Amino acid sequence: MSNEIKLDAVDREILFHLRRDGRLSNVELAKRVGLTPPPCLRRLKRLEDAGVIAGYHAVINPEALGRGLEVMIDIEVSANDLKTIETLEETLSSYEEVVEFRRMYGRPDYFLRVAVADDAAYNTFITGKLTGLPGILRVESHLTMKKIKTED
The missing domain is CATH 3.30.70.920 (Lrp/AsnC effector binding domain/regulation of amino acid metabolism (RAM) domain)
Known part of the structure; x- marks a missing residue:
């Protein structure tokens, strides 16, 4: 990670859901982790900026x-x-x-x-x-x- 950050339970929950479905909308992701969309989007951006989320990809058969x-x-x-x-x-x-x-x-x-x-x-x-x-x-x-x- 480029910027070392501390992950809390909500961050880990966000990562859990994104690993299973990287195409979740921010609204759906926020609902699943118990946040409203704006703070969920801020957390997601922070995770991306810190290099915790390195990218998104399609899984091809x-x-x-x-x-x-x-x-x-x-x-x-x-x-x-x-x-x-x-x-x-x-x-x-x-x-x-x-x-x-x-x-x-x-x-x-x-x-x-x-x-x-x-x-x-x-x-x-x-x-x-x-x-x-x-x-x-x-x-x-x-x-x-x-x-x-x-x-x-």
Whole structure:
């Protein structure tokens, strides 16, 4: 957060409702948290200005975009020079299939979340884009059996 602020119970209630429905009108949000619209809007603006609320977005159904298969990938690297690492990160970040990309402490070195249409598309991604990239030592794929909890 850019401006550290103290969150009270009403602020937390506002965040609770916005996480579930970011399209709530200020009037509806105010009703749900027990405020009138003007003070609710002031609190909302304060939360945005302080960086507590970093933005709003639509949750898109991946199957509607032909990306119904989601695979988690662990990547270990063999490179330890900065140029190779930077190039690898830029390359992996540029792939449309990569919807989340994290550098980790310890092993694995990287975590990718990839969304593709199906097994064939995933095979094409692995063989055509990941295999042979400089610096990659090991790639391990994890297929989801069931989503139990997600922020989206």
